[in-house]
Amino acid sequence: MSSLRFIALDSDLVQAWRAGAADANGQAPERQVSDGGGNPCRHCLNDIAEGAPMLVLAHRPFPAPQPYAELGPIFVHAEDCPRYRETAPVPAIFTRREAILMRGYGADDRIVYGTGKVIPTEEIGSRAAFLFQRPEIAYLHLRSASNNCYQCRIERG
Structure with a gap:
């Protein structure tokens, strides 16, 4: 298992979204409150606790649009959280x-x-x-x- 690296979202990207930068759809991330029902943050790779503020946004985890570059919804903590160590x-x-x-x-x-x-x-x-x-x-x-x-x-x- 030590030969694997789990890559969370880049901190600069997440900070930009927290500051209101557009998501992959060109929209500002939506600010919501977690219901604690399994809203995984793609930055710290932890579930967002019930009652905690979170951002919901569209993300394309690929360098450029192309037929296989799927785009979909993700969650991230609305407040600072530590990036997962690879x-x-x-x-x-x-x-x-x-x-x-x-x-x-x-x-x-x-x-x-x-x-x-x-x-x-x-x-x-x-x-x-x-x-x-x-x-x-x-x-x-x-x-x-x-x-x-x-x-x-x-x-x-």
């Missing part, structure tokens, strides 16, 4: 869930077909190691098993 183990946010979608992407930021699979969260490390044996896979995404929302990126360590 060298940490599997973030607890995922171990508290039953299942997660893992999908591989090539260096061209396109899906590597046959890699997408909903897995039990305890298999994140082993499945990632298995997929990274394939040289055409540049990185992985973890996504919501139920809604396909982007959670974080995994890279080789």
Whole structure:
């Protein structure tokens, strides 16, 4: 597992959204209050506590629009939170869930077909190691098993 890096959203990007910068749809992030029902922050990779302010916005976790560059809703804390350390183990946010979608992407930021699979969260490390044996896979995404929302990126360590 130490050979995996869990990549949270960049702090400068999150700070820009907190200051009102436009999201991937060109809109200002919406400010809401978390109901505590599983609103994962993509910056600290922790759930946003009930009653805490959060931002809801559209995010495209790819460098440029193209047919495989999915865009979807995400949450981030509206207030400062520490960015998840890339060298940490599997973030607890995922171990508290039953299942997660893992999908591989090539260096061209396109899906590597046959890699997408909903897995039990305890298999994140082993499945990632298995997929990274394939040289055409540049990185992985973890996504919501139920809604396909982007959670974080995994890279080789």
